[in-house]
Amino acid sequence: MPEYLSPGVYIEEIDAGPRPIAGVSTSTAGMVGVTARGPSVGKPKLVTTFLEYQNTFGGFLPEPDATVRDAWAGDAAEGGRWWLFPLAVKGFFDNGGQRLYVKRVVSAQALPSSGTLGEGLVSPVAAQAARGATTLELAHLIGFGGVGQQVRILRGDDGQEVHTAVVASYDRAARRIVLDTPLPAEVRTARGDYVQVGTRGAGPTLRFAAVSPGSWGDAVQVRVVPVVSAALPVLPDPQEGVLFVSRLVADAAQDSDTVDVAAVPGLDPDELPSAVWADIGGTRFRVQVSQPADGRVRLTFPTGTDHPAWQSGLAVRRVRRGNVAAGQTLRVGGASRLYRGAVVQLDDGTALSVRTVGAVAADVVTFTAPVPGTFFETDRLHLIEARVDTRYTDPAGASVTETFDGLRLAGDGDTGLPVVLAARSQLVRATALPGLSTDPAAFPLPRTGSWLTLENGDDAHDRLSVGDFTGTDGGSGRRTGIVALEDIDEVSVCAVPGVWSGTVESALVTHCELLRDRFAVLDPQDGLDLEGVQAFRERFDTKYAALYYPWLVARDPSVNRDVEVPPSGHLAGIYARVDVERGVHKAPANTVIRGIRAVDGIAQDVTRRHQDLLNPRGINALRFFPGLGHRVWGARTLSSDSSWKYINVRRLFLFLEESIDEGTQWVVFEPNDEALWALVRQTVANFLTTVWRGGALAGTTADEAFFVACDRTTMTEDDLANGRLICVIGVAPVFPAEFVIFRIQQRTRETQIA
Structure with a gap:
């Protein structure tokens, strides 16, 4: 409760009613597979285009040598064609996918270059x-x-x-x-x-x-x-005194012994050392300073000094030394840029020398060895x-x-x-x-x-195992294989393209069933006939996965030829496309398959009679229709429970459950009373009303489409005493029109008698 302890105006914010629930994304996919390169540790990486995938994980994979290829492709129980993974990723983006999390699979014996x-x-x-x-x-x-x-x-x-x-x-x-x-x-x-x-x-x-x-x-x-x-x-040594900047007051002949300069502040022979350094015409000279009788200051060069002729008015500037006496220190501007152990290079004009910084105190730098030569304030110390x-x-x-x-x-x-x-x-x-x-x-x-x-990198494809695909749980950020997809909550569709191993696909299904917020797309073995794919389907009974048959035919740019590719990558992209264009309640079927060969883009022809055998068993067919192209012609899960036989119904409930879960976290630890129950009812009802208006629920009115109960009828005193708030929700999903039946009968005209 707020406290009112002194007179005044108090501004307070209060809740105005139920909080909105935002629907979660259903079009984000996660895939596990072998890539040319890319991170193999850490969480799965997000890619939003195939070009981004190539930049992160490399391009297409070559077919492995015959021994490795035949060992995997010839194993009907635990095999796969994992080298087709990049083509499946391309198929995902070709078919409208926008967000894909990729987890790279590497052999445990693989070595980096x-x-x-x-x-x-x-x-x-x-x-x-x-x-x-x-x-x-x-x-x-x-x-x-x-x-x-x-x-x-x-x-x-x-x-x-x-x-x-x-x-x-x-x-x-x-x-x-x-x-x-x-x-x-x-x-x-x-x-x-x-x-x-x-x-x-x-x-x-x-x-x-x-x-x-x-x-x-x-x-x-x-x-x-x-x-x-x-x-x-380099800063001047404090013993050097002040700086002066003067000019020549008379022309100086070439190699003359002296020059006369104007008297300026700081240029006092009585206060300066008998010999100083001066910059004249860009060259440094050692000179003696004296005061002639006429008030000019005279600079005298050492015997034998060579210099060009100079004209009156040329600037003359004193150059002070940075180190008057031999030692291991220099005063340096910006010394804070240096650090203990820093390496610097000094240049005295004839030799380049290297020193190591031992200590830095304000602008005084101490080196580990004596400073070689004499350095001036026009010199620079270079940090290496x-x-x-x-x-x-x-x-x-x-x-x-x-x-x-x-x-x-x-x-x-x-x-x-x-x-x-x-x-x-x-x-x-x-x-x-x-x-x-x-x-x-x-x-x-x-x-x-x-x-x-770099050299001696090894992919160790000959030692790749199904365990590398299923992965291990080392904790957040340290998971591998399928298990690593658990690190990404946004994933709603997942696949291991090209791998039909029973161990791998069972692990993928188990992953979806445990998390209960995602759906798996499975691949059968390539080249199966109708009996073979039906036998392959027998191992599964789950409402969290779907199976598509047969494989597709697409162009492999790396070898410039057509190859058969697993359908799961293309179907994950179709799921994403349908979700964005229509909504998760729309069955991902009767949709054109993109990114495959225009003619004979499906590896095996499936006719209506064939599908009469496949559809009742939950095997979704990929078919070609003249004038309509290659299409997905099935929307069933692998569940024996008829309540969950349609993909869109299962995924709609995943969407509703995850959205309500994330949108009602604010309820936890609130006072569990009638006021809270009313807020929860209104919050959920508002969200379901929006879903109903989007066409995802059946019914001409909201009351026919759903109900929300959260009151004394859903909770007992024992529930309340144990901190449980129970809200019962019922929704009527829209089922797909899988069988469209038009009944036509012949009628004859009867004679009308007046």
Whole structure:
């Protein structure tokens, strides 16, 4: 009860009456089968188009080798043609299906493709260089040592050496090196040529594996390259004093010993060290500062300094040092971007050096080794991290590429390489090995080239068993096979296309009977005659499944020929289409089958006389009618109970039960009295009225179509004392017009006597 403790205005919300019940979806399907690739662990994945299915699970499957094919296709009791699963999925979408949850089946012995990287340093050539050239533009200079370092230029196609030379100079910003000797042959980017520093080590550093088992992973390639994640400015040492920016007050001749600049704040010889560094015309010079008699400030160069001629007015700017004395620290702008163990590259103009961060305190960065050389405030400290590139091309030619930047080789934080790939990559997973180093000169690298091709993936189709289809229950998100469909409450139609194994189809039926919110579509063995399909049907008696005969004929794009395909995928799509266009109360029959061959799209002809034998036994026929095409010509379940012999009646009740169940959860723990009973009656009655008006219930009035009772007549005192609210609902479903009979009789005209 609300409390009113002080005077004022109180605004309150109250319930205005019964709460609406929203009808659940009945067109979402779930299928279990073997795919070319895709996730084999976790919950079933939703796909909404066949293209999305191909992107996630790959394309069509080739027929397995004769031994495996014959072992499965020739087993009448526990066999199947599971390699037709992608064609069944295509049939689902061809026939109007919109939402499909797919659970991939893999053999327990299947293995993912894998590969291990060694160590080394390479940089791909970024621009072609002609024979005789001495300059090479590279993808990066990370890990390079600078002037005097020996490098090897190698071909990207066969790994043959093009040239060995020494770096005469470099430009880190332009990623360019100048060689001491000219190239004896051209260097090509299209060939994948690259520069290698030092030798490659065989010590394992990173192990990559395809994200899921199967031979598909043998087409996956991966590489790890060093990248600059951040360029951070070096800050001046506090002992350096203030900055000044001045200008030349007179022209300066080439190689002159002195220049005169205007006096500006901060440019005071009495307060500055006798020697400072200044930027003149884009070049850094060490100069001595003095005050001439006329009030100008004079900068004196060391003896023998070379410089060009300068004109009056040229800017002169002091460049302060970042490290006045030798040590292991530098002040760095944006130091918060760094972390303990981070690898950075420093450039003093003649040498590139690598250091590891030991600690970061505010803007002071401490390295694990002394800082080499002298660095200035115009210099940059480059944070070196990793980039992982992956690529995959499926047999149909479709390709997938991924790029992950700013990864840490060491550590398992949010940006750690194995962690990021586990969370984001659709192709690979990585494991750090003891030999992994953060040194750019020993970066993870394959034994040859720059891309690692995964290998030794195994589908283990020869060890696939019916147990892999039925699955195991490891808990939510860890279920396999048919059992995994339990993780998706939205599934209302389910199938295991192409598998007629008694164990598998019994497991599918049991799954539907236990959950009581879904319906199964079963496939018979292919090639059965009338006696064979009737014998196949004898093993089932359930109101939660339907059987269709015979198989269909569709085009397999992977081999460009017609093949027989199981009907369950196409029928699940028809269920979805009829539900959307007409409603779940409409029998999914007398409907055109799409996605099959236009002529002879049904594997075996079924005539009316044939169906006279099949229909009473609950076997739904797929037939061809001239002028009407290929149609579904049956709507019966596999139940011996005549009350549940029609598919649409069974599925209508599944729809009503699930909708009422989900729409009345608010009732739980409410006070169990007359007020609640009235709300429940009105809530359910409103929902059933909507269903009746949609044509799903028989009767000219709502009272003829249904009744709802929830009062003292449905509950005893014992029920109330034990917390039970009992609501009795009766509905009159609309049965399909399965037999349309027109009785015609002949009448003769009788003479009328006045």
